[in-house]
Amino acid sequence: xxxxxxxxxxVRKPADKTGFNTQPRKVDEWLEGxxxxxxxxxxxxxxxxxxxxxxxQFKYRHRIxxxxxxxxxxxxxxxxxxxxxxxxxxxxxxxxxxxxxxxxELNAGMATGYKIAIEDLVxxxxxxxxxxxxxxxxxxxxxxxxxxxxxxxxxxxEFPAETWAALHRLYAFAxxxxxxxxPVADEQHQHINKSTVENEYVRALLLFLSSPYHxxxxxxxxxxINLERWFTHTRLRxxxxxxxxxxxxxxxxxxxxxxxxxxxxxxxxxxxxILDTESIIGVLKKEMERSAETVSNTLITMGMEDAALPQxxxxxxxxxxxxxxxRRFSRTKRNEPVRAAVGMSxxxxxxxxxTRADNAAGRVFARHGRxxxxxxxxxxxxxxxxxxxxxxxxxxxxxxxxxRDVPADRGNLLGETPTKAEDSGERQMDMGTVSxxxxxxxxxxxxxxxxxxxxxxxxxxxxxxxxxxxxxxxRQAEERTHWLLGMVRWMRSVGNEGVEAGVMxxxxxxxxxxxxxxxxAASAKHYQRGLLIPxxxxxxxxxxxxxxxxxFRSGAIVNVFFLGKETQARLGKQIANxxxxxxxxxxxxxxxxxxAVGEDKPDDEFGDVWTSI
Numbered sequence: 001x002x003x004x005x006x007x008x009x010x011v012r013k014p015a016d017k018t019g020f021n022t023q024p025r026k027v028d029e030w031l032e033g034x035x036x037x038x039x040x041x042x043x044x045x046x047x048x049x050x051x052x053x054x055x056x057q058f059k060y061r062h063r064i065x066x067x068x069x070x071x072x073x074x075x076x077x078x079x080x081x082x083x084x085x086x087x088x089x090x091x092x093x094x095x096x097x098x099x100x101x102x103x104x105e106l107n108a109g110m111a112t113g114y115k116i117a118i119e120d121l122v123x124x125x126x127x128x129x130x131x132x133x134x135x136x137x138x139x140x141x142x143x144x145x146x147x148x149x150x151x152x153x154x155x156x157x158e159f160p161a162e163t164w165a166a167l168h169r170l171y172a173f174a175x176x177x178x179x180x181x182x183p184v185a186d187e188q189h190q191h192i193n194k195s196t197v198e199n200e201y202v203r204a205l206l207l208f209l210s211s212p213y214h215x216x217x218x219x220x221x222x223x224x225i226n227l228e229r230w231f232t233h234t235r236l237r238x239x240x241x242x243x244x245x246x247x248x249x250x251x252x253x254x255x256x257x258x259x260x261x262x263x264x265x266x267x268x269x270x271x272x273x274i275l276d277t278e279s280i281i282g283v284l285k286k287e288m289e290r291s292a293e294t295v296s297n298t299l300i301t302m303g304m305e306d307a308a309l310p311q312x313x314x315x316x317x318x319x320x321x322x323x324x325x326x327r328r329f330s331r332t333k334r335n336e337p338v339r340a341a342v343g344m345s346x347x348x349x350x351x352x353x354x355t356r357a358d359n360a361a362g363r364v365f366a367r368h369g370r371x372x373x374x375x376x377x378x379x380x381x382x383x384x385x386x387x388x389x390x391x392x393x394x395x396x397x398x399x400x401x402x403x404r405d406v407p408a409d410r411g412n413l414l415g416e417t418p419t420k421a422e423d424s425g426e427r428q429m430d431m432g433t434v435s436x437x438x439x440x441x442x443x444x445x446x447x448x449x450x451x452x453x454x455x456x457x458x459x460x461x462x463x464x465x466x467x468x469x470x471x472x473x474x475r476q477a478e479e480r481t482h483w484l485l486g487m488v489r490w491m492r493s494v495g496n497e498g499v500e501a502g503v504m505x506x507x508x509x510x511x512x513x514x515x516x517x518x519x520x521a522a523s524a525k526h527y528q529r530g531l532l533i534p535x536x537x538x539x540x541x542x543x544x545x546x547x548x549x550x551x552f553r554s555g556a557i558v559n560v561f562f563l564g565k566e567t568q569a570r571l572g573k574q575i576a577n578x579x580x581x582x583x584x585x586x587x588x589x590x591x592x593x594x595x596a597v598g599e600d601k602p603d604d605e606f607g608d609v610w611t612s613i
Contacts, residue, residue, distance in 0.1 A: 003122075004118065004119050004122035004123060004173070005169040005170070005172070005173050006169065007115040007118065007119060007141075007166050007169060007170070008115075008162050008165070008166055009054075009112060009115050009116045009119060010054060010055055010112070011055070012054075012055055012056055012057045012116070013055065013056065013057060014056070014057050015056040015057065015058055019052060019056055020049050020052050020053055020056070022053060022056070022058045022059075022062045022063070022066055023062065024062060024065045027062075027065060027066050027069060028069065030049075031069055031070075031073065034046070034073060036073075036076070039076075039077055039080045039081070042073065042076075042077055043077040043080075043081060043102070043106065046070065046073055046074060046077065046106065047102065047105065047106055047109065049066075049070075050070070050106070050109035050110065050112075050113060051109060053066060053113065054109060054112050054113055054116060060116075060117050060120035060121050060124060063113060063116065063117045063120065064117050064133070064137070066113070067110065067113045067114055067117065067140070070110065071110070071140075071188065074106055074107065074110055075188060077106065078103055078106060078107060078147075078151075081099050081102065081103040081106075082103060082151075082154070084096055084099045085097070085099055085100040085103075085154070085155055086154055086217040086218075086221070087217050087218075089464030089465060089466050090156060090464065090465050090466065090491055090493065090499050091457065091464075091493065091498055091499045092155070092493070097155070097493075100151065100154070100155035100157070101155075103151055104148055104151040104152060104155070107144050107147040107148050107151060108144070108145075108148050108160065110140075110144045110147075111141050111144035111145045111147075111148060111166075114137050114138075114140045114141035114144065115141050115166065115170075117137050118134065118137045118138060118141065118170075121133060121134055121137065122134070129177075131177065131179060134177070134179070135174070135179045135182055135184060135197065136184055138170050138173065138174050138179070138197050139184040139186070139195075139196075139197050139200060141166075141170055142167060142170055142171070142197060142200040142201055142204065143186070143188075143200050145163060145166060145167055145170075145204065146167075146200065146203055146204040146207065146224075148160065148163060149163065149204060149207060149208065150207065150220065150221075150224050153207070153212035153213065153215075153220050154217055154220050154221070155493060156213060156491040156492050156493045156499070157492070157493040158492070158493075158494075161254065162254055163254075164253070164254050164255060164256050165253065165254035167201065167204055168249070168250075168251040168252070168253070168254075169251070170197075170201075171197065171198070171201040171251065172251045172271070174197040174198075179197060180196060180197045180198045180201075181196050181197075181198055182196060182197075183195065183196055184196065184197070189228055190225055190228060191225070191226070191228040191229050192228050192229075195228070195231075198236060199231045199232065201236075202231045202234050202236055202275065203224075203227045203228075203231050205236075205247070205249065205256075205257050205275055206227055206230070206231065206234070206275075206277075206280075206321065207223060207224055207227065208256045208257060209247060209257055209275075209277075209320055209321055210223050210316075210317055210320050210321070211316070211320045211490070213467075213490040213491060213492050213502075214316070214320075214467065214489050214490040214502070215313075215316070215467060216466065216467045216468050216579060217466075219313050219316075222309055222313065223313075223317065226309060230280050230283060230284075231280075233279040233280040233282075233283045234275060234276060234277055234279065234280050235275070235276040235279070236249075236273055236274070236275050236276075237273065237274055237276070238270075238272070238273060238274070239265075239268050239272035239273060239274050241265065241268060243260065243274050244260075245260055245261070245323040245324055246260050246274040246275055246276050246277070246323050247259055247260065247274070247275040247277065247323055248260050248263045248265075248272060248273075248274060249272070249273045249274075249275060250269065250271055250272055251271040251272075251273060252269070252271040257275060259323050259324075260274070260323060261323070261324065277321040277322070277323060280321060281318050281321055281322060284314050284317055284318050284321075285318065287309070287314060288311055288314050288315070312576075312577065331447040331448065331449045331454075332447060332448050332449070333446070333447050334445040334446060334447055334448050335444060335445075335446070336444065336445040336475075337442060337443075337444055337445075338442075338443050338444070338445055338455070338473050338474060338475050339440040339441065339442060339443070339473075339474040340440060340441060340443045340455065340457075340471055340472065340473045340474065341439060341440045341471070341472045341474070342439075342441075342464065342465045342469055342470070342471050342472075342488075343469055343470060343580075344470055344529050344530075344531070344546075344548065344580075344581060345439075345529060346439040346440070346472070347470055347471070347472035347483075347485070347510075347512075347531070348512045348529040348530075348531070349439070350440060350472055350474065350483065351472070351483060351510060351511070351512040351531075352512050354474075354481060354482075354483060440474065441457060442457075443455045443456060443457050443473070444456045445473075446500070451504060451505060452486065452489070452502060452503050452504045452505050453473070453484075453486070453502075453503045453505070454500060454501070454502055454503075455473070455500070455501055455503060456494070456498060456499070456500045456501075457498045457499050457501070465488055465491065465499070465501060466488065466491075466580070467488050467489065467490060467491055468487065468488060468578030468579050468580050468581075469487070469488050469578070469580045469581075470485070470486070470487060470488075470531075470546070470580065470581050471485075471486050471487065471488055471501075471503055472484070472485055472486075472510075473486065473503070482508070482509060483509060483510065484505060484507075484508060484509075485505070485506045485507045485508075485509070485510045485531065485533065485546075486503040486504055486505045486506055487503065487504050487506055487576075487578060487581075488501050488502070488503060489502045489503065489504045490502040506533065506546075506583070507533040507534070509534070510531040510532060510533050510534075510546070511531065511532040511533075511534070511562070512529070512530075512531060512532075513529075513530045513531065513532050513545075513560055513561060513562045514527035514528070514529065514530065514560070514561035514562075515527065515528055515529075515530035515545065515547055515552075515558050515559070515560050515561070516528065516558060516559045516561075517551060517552065517556060517557075517558055517559075518556075518557040518558055518559050518568060527559075527561060528547070528548050529548075530545060530546060530547045530548070530560075531545070531546040532544075532545060532546075532560075532562065533545070533546060533583075542585050543585075543586070544575060544583050544584060544585050544586065545558075545560070545569070545571070545583070545584050545586050546581055546582070546583050547581065547582050547583075547584065548580075548581060548582070549577055549578070549579055549580055549581055549582050552571060552582055552584070553571065553574075554571055554572060554573060554574045554584065555570065555571060556570070556571045557569070557570055557571075557589065558570075558571060558586075567588060567590070568588070568589040568590045569586045569587060569588050569589055570586060570587050570589050571584040571585075571586050572584055572585035572586050572587060573585045
């Protein structure tokens with residue numbers, strides 16, 4: 001009789017007459033009656049059944065039938081529920097956070113059910129175990145535990161304790177039974193028809209090693225789906241002590257994989273395994289080479305996991321799965337309160353406020369600030385149509401079809417200049433002048449390195465942030481306020497403590513500008529908010545422009561409103577594109593000699609202002 005590992009399943013009691021009827025015929029009737037049109041109620045009923053049956057004793061074959069028939073409904077409701085937290089800004093609204101937790105618990109309930117079925121199957125086998133059924137159950141359990149990890153990453157929250165311990169034990173059990181490399185059919189895969197227990201286990205390992213908290217929502221889902229194409233290009237083997245690089249997995253712990261360079265290999269045990277990612281990195285490099293042109297990161301790909309992978313995402317994965325990658329900078333602990341603005345619009349306004357307040361900047365910047373403020377201070381108009389017979393009900397946690405609240409201050413993320421509506425006879429509402437107050441919140445710097453910061457925003461923080469967004473950090477130094485410009489590289493929800501974010505520093509300061517594509521007369525006047533990052537002779541960094549992610553591209557001619565006049569520039573090499581903003585080198589083409597309203601004469605070119613910053 002085989003010995004089943006401890007999989008951390010709950011205690012089960014015999015079912016009473018009031019419990020769920022697990023007879024296959026009754027299960028099928030119940031499934032037929034699920035209210036698919038009401039996704040919230042459908043999810044609630046599935047969750048209730050999973051919770052109750054995972055605490056009941058009944059025939060393992062009945063449990064397997066229940067779980068296998070639940071796979072499609074669980075996938076359906078999970079997809080619908082994901083729509084309400086994937087793509088949301090953080091910290092998540094309470095309802096979105098509850099939906100994310102409920103989605104994870106649905107998949108965790110499926111994983112628990114399969115683990116119970118494994119225990120019951122093994123413990124009921126007196127002589128021979130049904131290895132084919134056991135293999136399928138282990139494959140399913142690992143797959144659903146990977147879903148639990150994926151949803152945790154998509155919600156930027158910590159994964160449940162003991163998840164890795166159960167994953168390691170299941171894989172070790174499959175190894176022991178010599179079933180880990182036997183293919184299993186799975187109709188829920190998108191790119192392949194079959195995979196092995198080892199494949200699914202490696203998928204979980206690589207998903208963790210992809211630095212998921214550094215990825216945007218759409219990117220995390222993309223990686224999970226495309227790992228079906230890639231996980232066969234890895235090698236998982238016993239640790240021999242001769243390896244020079246790779247990722248170490250200890251099957252006797254609750255610890256995820258670690259890069260070998262950071263592990264004391266002298267303490268190696270028989271439970272150690274090595275994941276070799278050299279081949280998969282080669283595959284990713286070939287995919288980048290075959291790409292005819294760079295696929296830009298855009299917010300449009302959110303939720304479209306089968307979309308073509310952007311080259312910068314492939315580059316992130318190559319870097320993350322390189323076992324030789326190490327942290328370049330040491331970190332210094334801090335507990336420093338600061339103020340931060342998230343997004344181009346808020347940073348632009350904050351820099352203008354600093355420009356007006358900073359006497360050291362002189363009259364040149366003061367005039368520039370007034371002109372920019374006038375440029376982006378148009379009155380906003382909305383057309384209003386009467387809507388009748390609409391009943392609005394308050395949704396509950398399981399309501400997966402509801403209108404998510406969109407904060408009013410997020411509506412102009414890219415900083416586009418609102419245009420005044422023409423008089424068309426329609427009713428219009430004048431909402432007044434757009435406020436130029438910088439929308440900032442209190443954050444705390446937890447630690448700092450030469451390349452970035454780790455900051456925390458408390459639960460009552462009003463800032464809404466996503467990976468890839470610009471962030472401006474207002475810091476006090478020697479009785480003078482200055483702004484650090486950075487980009488959010490990773491996030492993690494820390495419960496009641498709010499949100500932690502890792503910030504990659506882009507520049508110690510920036511200058512607010514207006515920028516427009518110079519395609520025709522109409523587009524040349526359509527200014528958007530942008531930032532000018534000064535060059536540094538000491539570091540050798542060239543000056544660059546930070547623009548909205550669209551529609552700016554390398555080679556484009558743009559009009560830059562700077563220091564009271566418009567200057568024409570050609571965008572050079574694209575340094576980065578996060579989907580929220582892009583950064584370019586540039587060359588000045590010419591000055592348009594178009595004076596700003598209220599100015600008597602043009603100011604000097606770019607080179608005259610660097611010492612004033």
